[in-house]
Amino acid sequence: MSLAIAVPRRRQDLRRTARRLLTHLLLILLGIVFLVPFIWLLSTSLKTDPQIFLFPPRWIPAPFTLLQYHLALTTIPFFVYTRNSLIFCGFTVVGVVLSCSTVAYGLARVRWPGRDVLFLFTLATMLLPFEVTLVPLFIVFRTLGWVGTFLPIIVPTYFGSAFYIFLLRQFMMTLPMELSDAARIDGASEFRIFWSIALPLIRPALAVVALLQFLGAWGDFLGPLIYLTDQKTYTISLGLQQYNTQYGTEWGQLMAASTLLTLPVIVLFFFTQRTFIQGITLTGIKG
Amino acid sequence: MAELIASHDQVAVPRHRASLRARSRSVRTGLLFCSPWIVGILAFIVYPTVMSFYYSLTEYDLLQVPTFVGLGNYQQLASDPKMLTAIYNTLYYMALWIPLNIGLSISVALLLNLKVRGMAMYRTLFYLPVLVPAVATSLLWVWFLNPQYGVANWVLSLVNIPGPGWLASTVWSKPSVVLISLWGSIGNTMLIFLASVQDVPKDLQDAAEVDGANAWQRFWAVTLPMLTPVIFFELIIGIIAGIQFFTIPYVITGGTGNPADSLTVFGLILYRAAFFDFKMGYASAMAWAATVLIFVLTFVVFRTSNRWVYYQSGETR
Numbered sequence: 001m002s003l004a005i006a007v008p009r010r011r012q013d014l015r016r017t018a019r020r021l022l023t024h025l026l027l028i029l030l031g032i033v034f035l036v037p038f039i040w041l042l043s044t045s046l047k048t049d050p051q052i053f054l055f056p057p058r059w060i061p062a063p064f065t066l067l068q069y070h071l072a073l074t075t076i077p078f079f080v081y082t083r084n085s086l087i088f089c090g091f092t093v094v095g096v097v098l099s100c101s102t103v104a105y106g107l108a109r110v111r112w113p114g115r116d117v118l119f120l121f122t123l124a125t126m127l128l129p130f131e132v133t134l135v136p137l138f139i140v141f142r143t144l145g146w147v148g149t150f151l152p153i154i155v156p157t158y159f160g161s162a163f164y165i166f167l168l169r170q171f172m173m174t175l176p177m178e179l180s181d182a183a184r185i186d187g188a189s190e191f192r193i194f195w196s197i198a199l200p201l202i203r204p205a206l207a208v209v210a211l212l213q214f215l216g217a218w219g220d221f222l223g224p225l226i227y228l229t230d231q232k233t234y235t236i237s238l239g240l241q242q243y244n245t246q247y248g249t250e251w252g253q254l255m256a257a258s259t260l261l262t263l264p265v266i267v268l269f270f271f272t273q274r275t276f277i278q279g280i281t282l283t284g285i286k287g
Numbered sequence: 288m289a290e291l292i293a294s295h296d297q298v299a300v301p302r303h304r305a306s307l308r309a310r311s312r313s314v315r316t317g318l319l320f321c322s323p324w325i326v327g328i329l330a331f332i333v334y335p336t337v338m339s340f341y342y343s344l345t346e347y348d349l350l351q352v353p354t355f356v357g358l359g360n361y362q363q364l365a366s367d368p369k370m371l372t373a374i375y376n377t378l379y380y381m382a383l384w385i386p387l388n389i390g391l392s393i394s395v396a397l398l399l400n401l402k403v404r405g406m407a408m409y410r411t412l413f414y415l416p417v418l419v420p421a422v423a424t425s426l427l428w429v430w431f432l433n434p435q436y437g438v439a440n441w442v443l444s445l446v447n448i449p450g451p452g453w454l455a456s457t458v459w460s461k462p463s464v465v466l467i468s469l470w471g472s473i474g475n476t477m478l479i480f481l482a483s484v485q486d487v488p489k490d491l492q493d494a495a496e497v498d499g500a501n502a503w504q505r506f507w508a509v510t511l512p513m514l515t516p517v518i519f520f521e522l523i524i525g526i527i528a529g530i531q532f533f534t535i536p537y538v539i540t541g542g543t544g545n546p547a548d549s550l551t552v553f554g555l556i557l558y559r560a561a562f563f564d565f566k567m568g569y570a571s572a573m574a575w576a577a578t579v580l581i582f583v584l585t586f587v588v589f590r591t592s593n594r595w596v597y598y599q600s601g602e603t604r
Contacts, residue, residue, distance in 0.1 A: 023401050030395065031412045037470065038415070040438050041427050056441050099323045106320025112313045118321060125332050127523075129531050129581060131557050131574040135342060135567050136335035142349070159327025190316045219420030221534040226562065237422045241538055251430050258423040265418045273411065281482040 045069065045256040052252050068252035072260065075253065080232065081239035088150055088224070088235055089217040095157030096164050096213045097206055103160045104168035105194045109180055119169070125162045130222070138226060148230045153223040157213070164209045167279075171205035172198060208279025211272055215265060236261055343571035353568065360572035369548070369556055370573065374580070376461065377553040381529035383465045384472075389521050391469065392476035393514065397506070399477070400484045410481070414474035421471070425538035428467045429454060454539060457549045464550060467535055476521060480514065487513045512597040519588070519596045526584045530577050533558070553577055 039059070044052055045068050046061040072078065107119050141152040175198065183193045199206070224238040240257055269276060318325070343360055345353035364370050395413060399406055416424070432439050432453035440450030451459045487510055495505045533554035536544065542559070544551030557577075561570035 020401075020403065023398060023403050027398055027403065027409050030398075031409060034413055034416060034470070034474075036438065037427055037431050040431055044430065053436055055436055056444070057436065057438065099327075103321050103324040106317050106324075110313055110317040110320060112317030113310075114314070115317055115321070118325070121328065122324070125328065127527060127581070127585065128332065128336070129527060129574070129577055131531070131554060131577050132339050133332065133335035134557070135561050135570050135574065136338035137331065138561070139338070139342075139349070139567065140335070156327065156331050158323065159331065160324035165324060190320075194320070215418065219422065221420075221422055221538070225537075237420050240422050240426065251433075254426050255430065258426050261423045262419050265420065266415065269415075269418050277410070277414075277478065281478055 041255050041259055041262075044251060045259045047252060049252060068256040069260070071250075072253040072256040076239055076257075078236070078239070078257070078260070081234050081236040084150075084228075084233055085218060085235040085237070088153065088220075089214050091150070091154045092157040092217045093210050093213045095154065096161050097210055099158050099160045100164040100168055100209060101199060101202070101206060102194070103165050104172050105198055107165065108169045108172035109175075109177075109194070109198060110190065122162050122165055126166075134226075141227065147227055148233065150228070150233065152227040153220070164213070167209060168202065168205055171202050175201055204275055204278065207272070207275050211268070211276055212279070214268070218265060339571045339574055342568050343575050345568040347567040348565045349567060350565075356568070360569050361576070363569065364572055364576055369551065370576075372548050373551050373553045373556045374576075376549065376551055377530060377532065379461055380465060380468075380532060380552065381526065383462065384468050385522065385525035385529065387465065387469055388472050388476055388525065389518055392473050392480050392521075393518075395473060395477045396480035396484050397510070399481055410478070413477055416470050417472070417474040419471065421534040422538050424467060424471050425535050428463075428470070429539055432463055454550075455546060457547045460546060460549045464535060464539070467539075468532075479521070480517060483514055483517045484510065515596045516598060519592055522588050523585055526581060526588070530554075530581050 043059055043061060046064050046066070047058075048061075048063075048065050048067060051058060051061060107115055107122070137152070138147070141147055144151075146152050146155075179197055179201075180193050183197055184190075188196075219237055220235070221237050221241070224235045225241075228234055228238060240254075240261060342353060344355060344357060346356050346359075347353035399410060403409075419427070431437050434440055434450060434452045434455060437450075437453070439453065443450040453459050453463045491509050491513075492505060495509050500508060530553060532552050536550040536552050536555055537558070540550050542555070544555050553573075557570050557573045560566045560573060
């Protein structure tokens, strides 16, 4: 009797183990495909030129060298570009967090006729490809004498950005309305409710917006390409491109520079992973 | 008399007036909070959009005043071989990238949903490429796909397949770029699918299992229908992202779109028309052609959506 039960169960266990192994195998294979470019990047950046041009490739650099990093940092004004990137990121992060949270409050927490129209319009603007506004905006900023400065890529972030407004609005909708009503009865002004009640409660969402904007600005290419015409104002993403055309075959330096461009973002990600993943999921259709 | 009227209306009028006042106050508050965005929409979206349409009807090189040419730019566009190549390249890219991105993301999400140990680690692993700035992604892959020294052809040589020229070949350049984009996009799309896979009600799965449905049937009959709203959303996002595809082909080709214009995507010729040839009118006409293309594609997806998108609440949109 006990044997009769034991055999199928063991078979079932076996099948489950096999399935689990297969899943792991698939995930590991896929993981390698995703990871190998990173390893290749890092490996190349730590090699000397003769090692780089070996076929079949050698994965582990022998000897290890930081020469490519030294060259990458000195052949282009790397630190100036990094500073410019940080200025650009910093100002736009402050811009979107301030403007988008304010607007999201107006769309989520104040009942007024017209807000639904504005919200729909906000969503619709996300369908407009950048190509449409690219030329006229350039003409406006050129007339203002802003081309060659950071202003064209910073100032607009202080007037809201559809995607972040949408994200924060979805988040603010989930706060219980009673909170604001109670504060209103106590005589708090609307701005006070926004600043002291709503904002602290949506701090995680604000962090997501700040992070996404930082990443976006750090990696942004088109904006700087068009507006940062003066080499002294180049961001690091843009500077890397200049580097490519100038030293097209210096793969070691290029990989070292790409590593340096990627590293801060990955470090930032590891410190903020949970907030981050939650935020990405939130931007899905769930809201 | 006055007292009488007052007492008569005492209830109705003040309340009405008070609600009116409250209403106008809430309008003022709402507008005040939204004012940065209203200004932003007007200055950075509405005004440029209107001006773009105006410029598309003119010839304008930034130096002279725009001269009106009617539909001349659009006529020129229709017969511009570069424009046709760019549209073809962009549609080719979208036709490959959008379905692969959605399909692979769903597959990865399903794998991750099997409650294997180390799920968070795998998730992070697949997400990492999303973080890499597009410029670095492009440079890294140009080296990875290098026909002589790259990893891709080394792997192929291990199984005795002569590797293609990848980005240097007119046949392989577009599939290569799709591969590069997928590496950078799957992590993001996968997370969104993972969230909705986890939302699929367990009792539905169990009921199907009791009825004897195998894993494959359960996927087609239960999970996939539940994912259709997200697929729909990702399709639309994909179309819009596809037409704006720019940085990767720009960095890979140094802005040329070569070999033989095989990577000249739509954003690239528009950029060149505007900032190399200073044909602002012509570039604006291009932008409108692209917008019409997007609207047509989005419209088609919307029109067919009630046939295949399933909403849990039973309503069809």
